[in-house]
Amino acid sequence: MGKKPADRVLADTEAKAFLASIRTSPRKLNLVAESIRGLKADVALNALTFSKRRIAVEVRKVLQSAIANAENNHQLDVDRLYVAEAFVGKAMVMKRWKARARGRVGRIEKPFSNLTVIVRERAEAAGE
Template identity: 35%
Template sequence: MGKNNQGHRANTAKARNVRIAPQKARPVIDLVRNKPILEALDILQFTQKKAAPIIAKVIESALHNVEHSDELDWDVDELIVAQAYVDEGPTLRRFKPRAMGRATRINKRTSHITVVLEPR
């Protein structure tokens, strides 16, 4: 593994296996990428999408990780959302009965949401 990929970094937060489709979460995360952290949380507070409170929680978690880190001494007011992305998680496959004894597969998609904070 590379130097930057060793373990969990203090300026990162991840939410794995979140029950929202990545296709629905990606437009919301695009709103906050490269924004100051307080502005990003304000944007999410007034965004009427199911993904908004989930992404806000991940950003707050990353913020708390920075605040409580022994190795990082960053000013909270200077932080921006440097990286934010949504990856596809495992798909839950369900079946719905249809006419004439058939069944249709329903894919319930999940997401992995990652947020990385860095100073401006």
Template identity: 35%
Template sequence: MITKNSTRTEVKALAKNIHMSPFKARRVIDQIRGRSYEETLMILELMPYRAAFSILKLVYSAAANANNLGLNEADSFISQAEVNGGTVLKRLRPRARGRSYRIKRPTCHIKIVLKDKSKKSLEESKI
């Protein structure tokens, strides 16, 4: 989704039903919120968490959306990054004496918004 304003342009990317806990994904998202695109890539590539790979793919997708609009992704930063809980998959695991044990597998929705911070928009915001 692409939104054009008079001074800035923002590009959104949304991933739904990612098979991980929203708490684990928020741990990674909190580290990249407000950072530049290039700095975000370095942080996500070096993070040891499994959630970092899914978020890295989503940041690449948002950058591709910006490239389709004709923006330079090197001049953009992450203005919004949020994680919301998705549906919970309920599964059964067999236990002793023919009983079953419920397992809850959480999912989450991740949204990333990139904004352009080019020289023109910075000069206009100072005036």
């Protein structure tokens, strides 16, 4: 059994948002999360706004929450934020059954995912 691992401690220039039990597979969600990693916060929001993927709406909400956390809870400059980390984890899997021929059943799995977005403030350039 053992102890639960300690949560990651955020630096002073970071803010985090987490969404649990998103009704999509981790593989599909990771495609969207991958597309915003390393981007500036406003560019990432634009990319998610115009993405054709259904789950991009949920990812956009989580990113907006992380930006709001950075601004209100950590007093970070919104204009200098970028997506430092965006990672996906597995959550529960609902199992359902579908009747098939000759009295058999087909198993249907409906996966859920967790999403964590961490935004970080870029250090000021020497010229500023």
